[in-house]
Amino acid sequence: MRESTAQEQQPTPGRDPLPDGGLDFLALLARLLRRPRRGDRRLPVFWLVHPTGAADLMSVLRRLVGQSPHRRVPHAVVDVRTLPEGAGLPAVLRELHRQLCVEAFGAERIRFRHYPLADWLMQQSLTFGVEAEDGRSALVRRLRDRRGQGMTGEPLAPGGDAATVVSQVLFWLVRRAVPSVVFRIAVSGRLPVLGRPYSWFMRQQYLAPQQSVTFLGFAERLTTGWRDGEQPDQVDKLLLHAFLEDLRQAYRRRPWRPSEWRRTTSVVLLLDHVVPGDQGHRLVRLLNDVRNETGRNDPLLVLAVGAEPPPEPAVVTPLADAEEAYDEWVEGVPEARRLRRPAAWLLPLEVGVPDTGAQTRGAPRGFAAPDPPWWSRRFLPAGLCLVLLAAGGAWVGTRWGSGCLPSLSGQVKVELVGSECVGYSDSEAQVFNDDPGQDRLRAIQRRIFAQNRAAERAWERSGKRRPFLTLVYLGTLTGNPTREDEESYVSEREELEGMATARYALLQISAGAPGAALLRIVVANGGRQMRHAGPAVRMLAELAREDRTLLGVVGLVESRRNTAEAIGELNRVGLPVIAPNISGDGIGSRSRLYIQVSAPNTEQARLFHEYARARRLTDAHVYYTTGEGSSLAEDIYVSTLVADLEQRFGDRLARPVQWQPGTSMARECGYAGMLVFAGRWSEFDGFLRALQRDCANNPPRNLVGNDSVNRYMANPQLRRSAPGNLPVTYVSKASLATCAVLRAAASSGRDEPRATFLRWISSDDLLDRPRCTPGGDQVGERVSLAYDATTMVVRAVESLATRLHHGDDSPRWRPEAINPVGMHAEVLRQIDGDGYRGISGLLRVDVDTGVPAQKRLAMMRVERVPDVADEPVEVFHCGVADTWRPDPPCAASTPATR
Structure with a gap:
């Protein structure tokens, strides 16, 4: 930090206007723009000191507040350079009023009542000639005209019968006498409802209104000529105070005015090219004085951009430290306001010029105003209560059902979509999937929810000093057709087990270790094949707004179009995605906050190709499936894998065939090349049975499955009933984490990390079936992948917390200190360079795409699929193990390389 001094900086054309810290500053603005559910926060005046001639910072700010397709942030933009020469504060406020009072932000327009009256009075002239009417009478008449009550009516016609005379008298009363009386009472301030705008002028503090006795006398003092004897600063402050009062009243939250609850963002004023001493700076100075002198808050957030720092005695902070500077300003503003300091509301930030464009990659597109509370919608008439009472039973039955009910305990929000319970839960009040055979899936959810309570208690015992974060597991937890004795959600269960293991390790740390993080896990269901991910993500977006500890989403399970859309929607709401298992090419292209743990399909196709070369298999046949009710266009995983195989093998690959029940496999009998199953695990059992049916005595010699087959191999019920004479080789993404x-x-x-991981998964008080114990279950491929994904986030948060608490005597954890975007950037920073040494292998990702490079993949072989107790053997691998090398060769596996 430094004291503000005017410095001339050289322009840097073509640079991004957001250097180091720019994304964090935009995240801070997004937080300030969102109105709290209760009360309102004090909003500073950001003075952004920006190099002259650099790229247009104002365009970035305008994009942030003005490019939402539905509900936009109410904002006004004023380029101080374009103001007419000699324009004063009234001209600036007129421009703000013109931009803000239009209905163009997806909500009701802001109604101004006090400011237009004050501005109108300042434009009136009561200077008359000798024969002119009295000035006070003229002012009264004009005020009545302004209220729409200046109708004089036609004069009463003489004569006529009694009925005519009576009707004319009544007409005169309605058209002239009554409005005149009502107006006189209104301007007197004696009627609270009618005279509210007038009485406010007599209660406010500028220009000593009590000296005028009545509003009409005070109004005369504001007109042209009369106000020459008043202090100009006092007149401008009155005008600005009236403008802010209209904003305050528009943003009040009264139970009987639902429209006021629909304003979910602050009002933004963007001042460009502000120079000390000009009208933009004068507006900032007067705003500071009015806030100090009135003691009133308002919903106006000012962003002033200029090449020079303000002349007020304020500390200019680098943009990278904006969050910390704002926190210090919040703590100090009450005293600065009480002392009426000239820079009490000013928060100058220095915007430097970035050295490289990489520092600003991924700037947010625009801030969408949050949706208003449901009960504030315009279309809810009083009669809706009766309709809801009549249809209440039916509505409950369609929205919720048995096993899918809202709860008041914990963070639970669910709804019935089709026949599936979609939403999220962090407590046993909602456990997803009550189908027969899914006991282990329910058991790990209950274990996670019990751990949530244990993590919260551990945080309390630590004096709330340990970093506390929340991660969401979003997966497919319902919808698969199963037998009563069949476990159909093995992959989802394993990923939940991996996250539970990572959290279990944190709970073992002593409460006296303040730097060790604690984790809460929220379980969310996106429905079968992620078809209902949209509603689930919308619920998670609401949760993220309410829970500042929520930093990211783990899971997503399958690379489908629905998954890609969910990833894009999560990016829109600012939630990073750490995907343990999905690998479809380009699945995360819609997000700037995406990190993938597993190798992409391009690497899997390379593994197939190198394995075929090593075994001297000259050609290949490929069969694919997409799962029930899905198409190849919707299945990104299968479509990109098939395309990658075609590109790798070229002419040596026969045209891929879509396998369906009933497809003849006779041509594959005795086939000596590589027979590739590139479809979904749910059809692999049928594929094996078709081979057994058509080629029982002459099976193909080299059956190879993709990594989806791993889900089949992890399902003991399916394996026990599989055909027994076919050896299978399949892809593994976690061959370095086998027992x-x-x-x-x-x-x-x-290798202490893997030894520790083995100790956790073998313990008796974590998983329902300890792993890698004598006669016990295998570890499960996705356990280690989800463990790595979760541990990466935890380490990033711990690193950020250490830097935030450096030199802090009372390091009490503040959830708002770390935001999801900052966490994502820290994860990328930590796995850059030499990479992250995970249990599933070394992870090093492309910072632009979040996709791993050279991540370990292996071929695993089982001689007989039904032999569940026999552990698969690694026979071939590509990618690095634990030490980064730019281009490691693929090779046959030996015990030393596993």
Whole structure:
């Protein structure tokens, strides 16, 4: 930080206007723009000191507040350079009023009552000639005309019968006498409702209104000529105070005025090319004085952009430290306001010029105003209560059902979409999936919810000093058709187990370790094949607005179009996605906040190709499926894998065939090339049975499955009933986390992370079936992938917390200190360079796409699929293990390379 001094900086054409810290500053603005659910916050005046001639910072700010397709932030933009020469504060306020009073922001327009009256009075002249009417009478007449009550009516005609005379008298009373009386009472201030705008002028403090006795006398003092004897600053402050009062009243929250609750964002004023001493600076100075002198808050957030710092004695802070500077300003503004300091509301920030464009990649497109509360909608008439009472039972039955009910305990929000319970939960009040055979899926959810309560208690015992964060697991938890004894959600269960293991490790740390984070996990269901991810993400967006500890989403399970849309929607609401398993090419292209743990399909196709070359298989046949009710265009995983295989193998690959029940496999009998199953695991059992049916005595020699087959191999019920004479080789994304590798790491003593991971998953008080124990279950591929995804986020938060608390004598955790965008940037920073050494292998991603480079993939082989107790053997691999190399070769696996 430095004291503000005017410095001339050289322009840097072509640079992004947001250097280091720019995204964090935009995230801070987004937080300030969103109105709290209760009360209102004090809003500073940001003076952005920007190099002259650099790229247009104002365009970025205008895009932030003005490019939402539906509900936009109410804002006004004033370029101080374009104001007419000699224009004063009234001209500036007229321009603000013109821009803000239009109905162009997706909500009711802001109604101004006090400011237009004050401005109108300042434009009136009561200077008359000798024969002119009295000035006070002229003012009364004009005020009545302004109210629409200046109708004099036709004069009463003489004569006529009694009925005619009576009707003419009544007409005269209605048209002239009554409005005149009502107006006189209104300007007197004796009627609170009719005279509210007039009485306000007599209660406010500028220009000593009590010296005028009545409003009409005070109004005369504002007209042209009369106000020459008043102090100009006092006149301008009155005008500005009236303008702010209209904003305050428009933003009040009264139960009987639903329209006021529909204003969910602050009002923004963008002042461009502000120079000390000009009208923009004068407006900022007067705004500071009015706020100090009246003691009233208002919903106006001012962003002033200029090449020079303000002349007021204020500390100019680098943009990268905006969050910290704002927190300090919030703590200090009450005292500065009480002392009426000239820079009490001023928060200058220095916007430097970035060295490279990479620093500002991923700037947000625009801030969408949050949706208003449901009960404030315009279309809710009083009769809706009767309709709801009559249809209440039916509505409850369609929105919720057995096993899908709203709850007042914990953070639970669900609704019935089709026949599936979609939404999120962090407590046992809602456990997803009550289908038979899914006991283990429900058990891990209950374990996670119990851990949530344990994490909250541990945080309380630490004096709320340990960093506390929330992650959402979003997956497919309902919708698959199953037998009563069949577990159909093995992958989802394993990913939840991986996250639970990562959190279990945190709970083992002593409460006296303030730097160790604590984690809460919210479980969310997007429905079968993520078809209902849209409603689930909308609920999560609301949760993110309410819960400042929510930093990201883990999971997503399958690479489908619905998943890609969900990732894009999560990016829109500012939530990063850390995907343990999905690998479809380009699945995360809609998000700037996407990180993928598994290798993409391009690398899987390379593994197939290199494996075929190593085994001297000259050609290949490919069969694919997309799952029930899905198409190849909707299935990004299958479509991109098939395309990658076609590109890798070229002419040596026969045209891929879509396999369906009933497809003849006779041509594959005795086939010596590589027979590739590139479809979904849910059809692999049928594919095996078709081969057994058509080629029982002469099976193909080299059956190879993609990594989706891993989900089938992790399902013991399906494997036990599979055909037994076909050896299968399939792709694994976590071959470095098998029980054999973990045991070897523990016995060697050279790999503490894997040894510790083995100790956690083997413990009796974590998973319902301990892993890697004698006679126990295998570890499960997605356990390690989800463990790595979760641990990466936790380490990033711990690193950020350490920097935030450096030198802090009372490091009490503040959830607002870290935002999701900052967490995502820290994860990328930590895994850049040498990468992140995870249990599933070394992870090093492209910072632009979030996709891994050279992530380990392996071919695993089982001689007989029904032999569930036999652990698969790694036979081939590509990618790096634990040490980064730019282009590692693919090779056959030996015990030393596993």
